[in-house]
Amino acid sequence: TQLLEQSPQFLSIQEGENLTVYCNSSSVFSSLQWYRQEPGEGPVLLVTVVTGGEVKKLKRLTFQFGDARKDSSLHITAAQPGDTGLYLCAGVNRNTGNQFYFGTGTSLTVIP
């Protein structure tokens, strides 16, 4: 099992604040994805990072893949109530199979 630990597990912040979510593992991944899930829906892909050290930006969201491809972070600037949801990282290692291993999840609530 390739375990992905996310921190924090729960986060409640005021609108306009910044936050960072971490996704850590002792395993190396070919790529790592971040998903956001809202109640009653399936997870929706936000980004895929492939190269160690890679940084991707999606509007107010910044994603980074660790140099060793074992960890990742998601930073949100000036959070908005629409950012509320469950954030999940997921990794896949094509050398060992085709399964996606999902992180433990971070539940974010942005208070207006």
Next chain:
Amino acid sequence: SAVISQKPSRDICQRGTSLTIQCQVDSQVTMMFWYRQQPGQSLTLIATANQGSEATYESGFVIDKFPISRPNLTFSTLTVSNMSPEDSSIYLCSAEGQIPTDTQYFGPGTRLTVL
């Protein structure tokens, strides 16, 4: 991208009965997966649905309890057999495209309550 639909969206079932969940993809895909999720928590992989062969189950999940079919590249079913209240959960179907893209597309999920 792929659009995935699931039926039913929710159901309430009696202990000891079985429920079959259907997953339809709007395009041909190589990999399809079934997950279980408790509300607000992460996803647990049940199995990989293989087209033309038996599904590959993760530790803790067995074919007798969760039989899976995958008759073609766009459709799969998951049956939850002989249900107990512990099976109450959200069941999610996902798919990866024809060419591995390290991206999964998810259905909206089936919320199952077992009384």
